[in-house]
Amino acid sequence: MKHESVPIYWRNIPQYYRLVAKRCKKCGAVHFPPVVRCRCGSKELEDLELPKEGKLVEFTVLHQVGTDFLKQKPLVVGLVELSNGVRVVGQIVDAQVEKLAPGAKVEVVFRRVVADGKHGLVMYGYKFRPVGL
Amino acid sequence: MKDVYVVGGALHPAGRHYDKNIDDLAAAVLDKAIADAQADIEALFVASSTAELGNKQQLLGVYVLESLGLDKIPVFRIENGDGSGGAAVVAAYHALRAGEYNCVAVVGVDKPNDVLSNQQQDIYATTLDTHFERYFGFTPLSYAALMAKMYLKKYEYKYEDLARWAVLMHAHGAGNPYAYFRRPVKLEDAVNSEVVSEPLRLYDVGPLADGAAAAVLCNNKKKDGPRILSVTTSTNAVGFNARNEYDVLYSLEEAARSALKKAGITPRDIAAAEVHDSFSIFGALALEGLGIVKRGGALAALREGDLPVNLSGGFKARGNILGATGVYQVVELAWQLMGREFKRVEGNYGVVHSMGGVDRVSTVIVVGL
Numbered sequence: 001m002k003h004e005s006v007p008i009y010w011r012n013i014p015q016y017y018r019l020v021a022k023r024c025k026k027c028g029a030v031h032f033p034p035v036v037r038c039r040c041g042s043k044e045l046e047d048l049e050l051p052k053e054g055k056l057v058e059f060t061v062l063h064q065v066g067t068d069f070l071k072q073k074p075l076v077v078g079l080v081e082l083s084n085g086v087r088v089v090g091q092i093v094d095a096q097v098e099k100l101a102p103g104a105k106v107e108v109v110f111r112r113v114v115a116d117g118k119h120g121l122v123m124y125g126y127k128f129r130p131v132g133l
Numbered sequence: 134m135k136d137v138y139v140v141g142g143a144l145h146p147a148g149r150h151y152d153k154n155i156d157d158l159a160a161a162v163l164d165k166a167i168a169d170a171q172a173d174i175e176a177l178f179v180a181s182s183t184a185e186l187g188n189k190q191q192l193l194g195v196y197v198l199e200s201l202g203l204d205k206i207p208v209f210r211i212e213n214g215d216g217s218g219g220a221a222v223v224a225a226y227h228a229l230r231a232g233e234y235n236c237v238a239v240v241g242v243d244k245p246n247d248v249l250s251n252q253q254q255d256i257y258a259t260t261l262d263t264h265f266e267r268y269f270g271f272t273p274l275s276y277a278a279l280m281a282k283m284y285l286k287k288y289e290y291k292y293e294d295l296a297r298w299a300v301l302m303h304a305h306g307a308g309n310p311y312a313y314f315r316r317p318v319k320l321e322d323a324v325n326s327e328v329v330s331e332p333l334r335l336y337d338v339g340p341l342a343d344g345a346a347a348a349v350l351c352n353n354k355k356k357d358g359p360r361i362l363s364v365t366t367s368t369n370a371v372g373f374n375a376r377n378e379y380d381v382l383y384s385l386e387e388a389a390r391s392a393l394k395k396a397g398i399t400p401r402d403i404a405a406a407e408v409h410d411s412f413s414i415f416g417a418l419a420l421e422g423l424g425i426v427k428r429g430g431a432l433a434a435l436r437e438g439d440l441p442v443n444l445s446g447g448f449k450a451r452g453n454i455l456g457a458t459g460v461y462q463v464v465e466l467a468w469q470l471m472g473r474e475f476k477r478v479e480g481n482y483g484v485v486h487s488m489g490g491v492d493r494v495s496t497v498i499v500v501g502l
């Protein structure tokens with residue numbers, strides 16, 4: 001969306017830059033995005049940085065996009081399972097789509113997500129890049 | 134607890150209504166529904182998904198009433214994304230059941246064509262998690278595509294099997310005078326349409342359309358209006374990344390189980406269903422979630438021939454009027470049971486499925502004669 005909110009971006013930087021999740025101290029469940037209460041009922045949660053490698057579960061190539069992504073279209077987006085079993089959704093970059101398939105190894109990369117034209121603010125975040133393809 | 138009847142209704146044809154403001158579009162259809170019911174309304178429930186983001190109007194209900202010269206009537210705005218319509222009917226139903234009012238109106242309205250198509254994508258994507266899904270470029274379409282891809286693989290269907298959904302919807306839409314598209318299409322048209330997010334093609338997407346629908350609900354049975362037998366809304370408060378399965382609508386399964394039980398009917402009693410097929414795959418999953426076909430069986434059933442689902446044409450042919458759609462569905466279903474504007478269905482029970490986001494909230498409404 002044009003002109004993303006700066007405070008919203010700023011407060012989500014730990015997640016956008018380092019994939020900081022919450023782990024429940026009681027049952028061990030990992031929550032990304034972070035939650036304030038685990039499904040087990042516990043509110044004792046600690047920060048956990050998610051691993052930076054995993055495998056692709058499924059992907060699609062999206063041709064109808066919002067205003068921020070017109071220059072990047074089509075977007076390859078998908079579901080990734082990280083090495084600790086936690087799943088995350090995100091863009092898949094630097095991929096040869098015809099070689100991409102479920103099970104492909106991917107790594108987390110740090111990339112530009114939104115270049116806000118009017119204010120010149122650039123917003124970053126995690127994306128996924130195939131390894132060895 | 135009081136019974137609740139659909140006493141009056143009105144629909145505005147879905148389309149591109151550049152000549153009307155959002156409040157005027159809603160007012161026109163509400164006026165018709167009140168005249169149809171021949172009843173005074175004591176409260177107005179307003180369903181809209183994008184009145185603020187797309188049309189720059191808060192407090193929409195007040196401006197709708199102002200347009201009709203109706204003063205001092207309480208207004209309640211319901212926003213459950215593209216499932217707002219079903220949720221507004223639920224709120225109205227509960228108020229009537231409690232005996233707080235005798236007659237209320239529900240009006241659903243959305244005008245996505247007041248903004249450009251890429252801005253529509255921006256706005257529709259706010260039904261997703263805005264910080265961790267929309268921010269990265271996801272839209273409801275991208276998730277529908279991922280679910281369709283996994284469903285087709287799991288049950289070994291061909292894309293062609295899914296494309297039959299659009300063909301059926303257009304066949305039904307041809308009989309709905311309020312539908313956006315009122316012409317049949319061929320399977321080859323669907324199969325050869327542009328890929329929008331593989332495996333989904335243009336014909337898998339319900340086109341966003343402007344429109345408004347209104348229903349007047351009352352405690353007393355009047356004329357030949359059907360009764361709302363039960364309503365249930367349920368949520369799926371689990372992120373797309375953390376879902377157990379990708380070929381099921383969890384919010385619908387729970388809402389359907391509960392609503393059918395309260396109404397005392399089984400899926401076999403359903404003579405007509407209006408389901409939330411914003412994308413073809415959701416139509417197939419809704420058939421399964423309602424228990425009309427078994428899990429994985431929707432596209433096989435579609436291959437066998439006609440199904441009494443979305444006689445309106447669904448989101449594909451009637452159009453996706455976002456938060457107004459649930460109100461359209463209730464009026465359409467009531468009229469199908471009555472044989473008004475639509476061919477009368479063979480049976481006395483119908484269900485509406487109204488969903489917000491990608492399986493985040495579902496409402497099931499059981500209507501019976």
Ligand SMILES: [Zn+2]
Nearest residue numbers: 024027038040
């Ligand atoms: Zn826990």
